[in-house]
Amino acid sequence: MKVLLINPPRENEIIGNNPSIIEEERGFNPPLGLLYIAAYLEKHTEHEISVIDAQVERLNYSSLAARISEFAPDIAGLTTMTMTLIDVMKTAGIIKQTDKNIKVVLGGPHVHLFPEESVNLRNVDYIVLGEGEEAFKDLLDHMDNKQALMNIAGLVFKEDGNIIHTGLRPPIKDLDRLPFPARHLVPYKKYTSLLSKGNIATTVFTSRGCPFKCTFCDRPHLGKVFRARSAGNVVDELELCSKLGIHDFLFYDDTFTVNKKRVMDICNEIVKRKLDIGWDIRARIDTVDEEMLKNLKKAGCRGIHYGIEAGTEKILKVLNKRITILQAQHVFDLTRKYRIPILAYFMIGNPAETRDDIFTTFSVMKELDPDYVHMTILTPFPGTKIYFDGLKNGIIRKDYWKEFAEDPKPDFIPPHWDELFSRNELNDLLVKGYKGFYIRPSYILKRIGALRSFSELKKKAAAGLKVFFMKQFTGRNIK
Structure with a gap:
């Protein structure tokens, strides 16, 4: 067949x-x-x-x-x-x-x-x-x-x-018994990312599922029970990819740092095999400490993506993040100590979030001072607690996602949490947040000092101009 x-x-x-x-x-x-x-x-x-x-x-x-x-x-x-x-x-x-x-x-x-x-x-x-x-x-x-x-x-x-x-199938418990992804069946040399500086790159899942229950995430509803591969199995895949000429990786786990011992074992195995690779991870600040960061750096980790999401304790509780801004500041300082670049994620337009809350988030972004930020307006996705809550209390007035699933149409606009702000107001605020973070003399000078090539300068300059001239975006286009 x-x-x-x-x-x-x-x-x-x-x-x-x-x-x-x-x-x-x-x-x-x-x-x-x-x-x-x-x-x-x-x-x-x-x-x-x-x-x-x-x-x-x-x-x-x-x-x-x-x-x-x-x-x-x-x-x-x-x-x-x-x-x-x-x-x-x-x-x-x-x-x-x-x-x-x-x-x-x-x-x-x-x-x-x-x-x-x-x-x-x-x-x-x-x-x-x-x-x-x-x-x-x-x-x-x-x-x-x-x-x-x-x-x-x-x-x-x-x-x-x-x-x-026919009913749900239990999640696969032993991930080590799965063969590695069949990268030979796709043109794997064409995969790159912004973070890989144009080199051949790939993603790797070292685990499946997530034990945390953030209200904006659909993982709990998808039944994603946390399971992890062994360190040896993970590094076997990295070594195979390295032989194919792939040396840049993004560990695409929801949270790579759930189990400290496993993280340390992976780092030690990479060092033991002398793999010349660079890799990024996605982490929670409450799962990272100095010993881990030291070993991550030694093993080639060249970027950590932290999901902070909000700058006030009130909104962090709404999102069930179970972290504090003080924790974030401490971990960012430690991460900088080991010279690992930081990408921080933030959202605005969250439930109960006021204009003051949003501007506090913008201030916190600058105080934390990551190397990059990714900001977005909250989209209440299907299967999330926030979406169910919005339907229940009437802030989300109908089941938009179910209607779309039944009859997909290209002009569909995903819902936002319009309790206090219109979509246009949130767009305007997000543009302010981006410009306020990236168009700062101190930030620009820091990024210029970190440039490693003329091609990187051109790429970053082009992105900077887009931010500078950004007025408003509504889904598909910047207007």
């Missing part, structure tokens, strides 16, 4: 509340979910597997249709995110136009949150819920008449007009 896994184009992406300058600079990450499934199928089946990442290959729909027709799959699996749902549906339509007998399977966070709505969409045959490696393999066994469909946990499909839900 011929199996095609597709990361659809991003031509009709629904942009939340991210500034366009950030979207333009984010580069491309490999579709690790698809690559894990591909590797699992290569190991456990004899099917012919192919992967198309239409985003990194910059395929339009005409080119994608030609590639699909050329491979002539029996079954096609599509990564499905809420914000790219329209592109997913267009891709599914192209697949069926190529051959109506090709089975179309959707997987990813969106279909986990909206399984019935997703299976009711045109050109969709099956939904795979949760982690897809085992369920997709079992579905292929069914198509080979080896397994009854009703016995496969983690599927949603239609039979005689009725929606059949």
Whole structure:
């Protein structure tokens, strides 16, 4: 059987509340979910597997249709995110136009949150819920008449007009038994990121799930129980990537620093094997200490992304962050001591947040003085506590996301928390926040002093000009 896994184009992406300058600079990450499934199928089946990442290959729909027709799959699996749902549906339509007998399977966070709505969409045959490696393999066994469909946990499909839900499949406990992502099936040399300075880069999951319960995050609703790979298994993957010429990594765990001993073991293993690599992590400030930072630096960590989100204790409690600004200041100082660059995340437009709260956040950003900040307006995403609370108390007046899941339209505008501010007011405030942080003489001088090449100077200067001339952005464009 011929199996095609597709990361659809991003031509009709629904942009939340991210500034366009950030979207333009984010580069491309490999579709690790698809690559894990591909590797699992290569190991456990004899099917012919192919992967198309239409985003990194910059395929339009005409080119994608030609590639699909050329491979002539029996079954096609599509990564499905809420914000790219329209592109997913267009891709599914192209697949069926190529051959109506090709089975179309959707997987990813969106279909986990909206399984019935997703299976009711045109050109969709099956939904795979949760982690897809085992369920997709079992579905292929069914198509080979080896397994009854009703016995496969983690599927949603239609039979005689009725929606059949076979129940959730437990998360995979032992992540070490999964083969490494099949990077050889995609043009891996095309993946770069802003943080990798233009070098070949890739993402790595050293764990799955998150033990924390921030109210703006959908992970708890997705059933993402925290599980971690062993240090040796993680570094085996890094070493394999290094042999492919990949030396820049972003550890894409929700929180890399959950378990200090495991972090230290990974660092020690990287040093032991003398891997010449650079890597960034995402961390919480309440899981980091000086000993960890010292070892991170020694092992090649060249950036830490901290989610601070707000500058007042009131809003931090609303978001259930369970951190303090004093903690943040202490950890930022320690991180700077070991010369590890800091990217800090902040949001405005949170529940109960006043104008004074927002300007306090802007002041705190400058006091913390990270190397970079990423600011956004809160988008109450489906599956988050904030979204459920908004529906319950009427601040979010209808179930926007469910309506979109049932009938995706390109003019959809994601909801915001409009308790105290209009969307335009929040846009104006966000522009003030960006300019207030980046257009400071002290910041500009610091960044000039950190430049390492003329090409980096040009890139940073271009981004700086975009911030300087920024007036307002509303989803897709800066106006």
